[in-house]
Amino acid sequence: MENTEKLKNSKEIVAYLVEKFPACFIAEGEAKPLKIGIFQDLAERLADDDRVSKTMLRSALRQYTSSWRYLHGLKAGQARVDLDGNPGDLLTEEHIEHAKQALKESKDRVFANRRNKDDKKESKGEVKADAAGKREEKPKKPRRPAPRKPDAAAAAPKQYRQAQAGELKVEQAVNVVLGKSPVPATIKEITKDDVQVQLQTGMMLRVKFEHLVL
Numbered sequence: 001m002e003n004t005e006k007l008k009n010s011k012e013i014v015a016y017l018v019e020k021f022p023a024c025f026i027a028e029g030e031a032k033p034l035k036i037g038i039f040q041d042l043a044e045r046l047a048d049d050d051r052v053s054k055t056m057l058r059s060a061l062r063q064y065t066s067s068w069r070y071l072h073g074l075k076a077g078q079a080r081v082d083l084d085g086n087p088g089d090l091l092t093e094e095h096i097e098h099a100k101q102a103l104k105e106s107k108d109r110v111f112a113n114r115r116n117k118d119d120k121k122e123s124k125g126e127v128k129a130d131a132a133g134k135r136e137e138k139p140k141k142p143r144r145p146a147p148r149k150p151d152a153a154a155a156a157p158k159q160y161r162q163a164q165a166g167e168l169k170v171e172q173a174v175n176v177v178l179g180k181s182p183v184p185a186t187i188k189e190i191t192k193d194d195v196q197v198q199l200q201t202g203m204m205l206r207v208k209f210e211h212l213v214l
Contacts, residue, residue: 013060016052017042025064025087029189030170033080033090034065035159060211068106068190072170074099107165110127110192118210122202159211162201168212169196 007013015023026032035041039061046052064070074096079087160182163174167188175182176197185205189196194206 005051007056008052010056010060010063012063013052013056017060017064019081022047024083029069031064031067031070032085033074033078033091035080035082038083041083062135066102066106068192071099071103071106072190104166106192107168111165114209153191162210163212163214165209167211167214174214176205176207177213182213 014025015027018027022031022092024034024038039047039058042057042061043054046057052122074091076091076096078091080089080091081087119213124129168174168187169191170187172187174185174187174197176185177183183199185197185199186194188198188204194208195212196204197212198204
């Protein structure tokens with residue numbers, strides 16, 4: 001018996017669209033630019049589908065097209081696709097610039113909210129308490145100085161800075177803070193909540209933005 005239970009939220013509807021129209025909607029990675037007016041096409045194709053309401057469909061489509069991975073896919077030379085994956089009009093420069101601006105503003109908001117949360121935690125003493133706990137460790141005995149003077153350039157540790165939202169992009173080389181030392185990696189996907197990176201060993205990881213340094 002076919003499942004006719006209504007889909008409850010945008011996430012479920014997007015997953016359903018990926019299943020129904022795989023040549024148009026993509027679950028992971030950079031999404032394809034959608035044909036202008038594709039909502040009407042969806043409404044017609046799903047007119048007899050009791051699982052999806054037009055209101056929820058419109059909301060899910062808005063969420064899909066405002067996601068970071070969709071905005072990343074709006075580049076020069078890309079063609080919009082219909083529900084069957086057929087290419088149509090090329091993206092205009094106006095639409096590309098609008099996507100870039102929307103992506104920057106969205107990243108700025110997310111990072112600003114994250115910084116505000118970190119500031120509040122520090123003001124409550126959580127960061128200070130953590131630092132105090134580390135100071136309670138048994139101090140190590142000082143080492144004897146080396147008999148020869150070390151090379152200053154070789155001894156100086158490499159300086160890193162935390163990556164900013166607006167400068168992150170797919171296939172960008174970054175460093176991921178894993179343990180004590182940052183590890184080289186390449187960005188494979190960017191979402192509002194985290195970033196998928198590939199280490200030099202080939203391993204794929206999802207990490208928070210604050211774990212990326214340049």
